[in-house]
Amino acid sequence: MTGQGKPETPASASDVQLNLQEFLPYRLAVLAETVSQSLSQLYNARYGIAIPEWRVISILGQYGTTTAKQIGTHSRMHKTMVSRAVAALERKGLVERSANSDDMREAFVTLSARGRAVYGEITPAAADFADALVGVLSSEERGHLDTILTKLNDHASQLADDIANGRLPGSGDRN
């Protein structure tokens, strides 16, 4: 397991360098991935519920009756994903759909009794998990984390729009 003597040539030719381990997008991706994976085991192992389904349940838990559209905007899920998650939850008897007579394109979605029960069981576990996660942080750090995440998130959406519209950083206005 040592591997001493293995090459791992310390990158000679390139002047430019970028340390992946210190690269914010990478760090965020790894952290989010680890967290999601761990958390999903909590409800997947016990209830056979996948991540998108959990998101839907959670949205329905807080907003009550809504439409698929609303679920999508609140949870930032693609409408395809919402559609399939709701369908899966309906098959499992955790949500119910009812028609909206005012607009027959959309349908109302609600947690069923079983759905509410599951929500009531998963929620504390999820909260515990989040608590355990931030448990390593001081209360100040938690505050920092909150503001930083908010700022980054806003700015990232902004940047995403810019990039989508061709205003890429470093693509034309650079030296």
Add this chain to the structure above:
Amino acid sequence: MTGQGKPETPASASDVQLNLQEFLPYRLAVLAETVSQSLSQLYNARYGIAIPEWRVISILGQYGTTTAKQIGTHSRMHKTMVSRAVAALERKGLVERSANSDDMREAFVTLSARGRAVYGEITPAAADFADALVGVLSSEERGHLDTILTKLNDHASQLADDIANGRLPGSGDRN
């Protein structure tokens, strides 16, 4: 687009509550997703390089010649993913493989000349992107972010192990 008058019943029946938008795992997932997507456009649109391939390139850029195994551990990628990413990069002529006569199971992987060129072009753009991203943060906040991410990441891995081994939070040792 207003939708006033739509139901969105404020969740009556459940006593438990969990606000998805404030839930750390969710926030991390959304942020990481936004960032990854934006960033990937930088190298995907211009070079047709996918995220896993970029990771491999970046690792090779900093470590020089390595094996697939090493790439995996440095980039936290599943060996399947490394295998496919390297194969794709080889097809594109961006990396080269050479045999290790000391151990014929593994093979050395290096950036080709073109690979180094691409690395040299993408790296500054990626760095710019990261700079733009943290541009909203004060230098103190950047420091905070760094320590917080490190702590969270360590702790998350820890938690992941615990959960994988059945020591779930809230599953037995609670109240």
Add this chain to the structure above:
DNA sequence: GCAAATTGGTTGCAGGCGCAACCACTCTCC
């Protein structure tokens, strides 16, 4: 009042990904 555009939602398809099985090679230990 009706054709065209828009919107909520579903689905076929193709690409990406992890798991598990597998192959080739190496190491261990008798």
Add this chain to the structure above:
DNA sequence: GGAGAGTGGTTGCGCCTGCAACCAATTTGC
């Protein structure tokens, strides 16, 4: 030195997911 365990790497398979095309219902504009 040879059988069995272990390791680096690849691949078949099935699941998940986003895109684009689509359907039905609604809204817009003439």
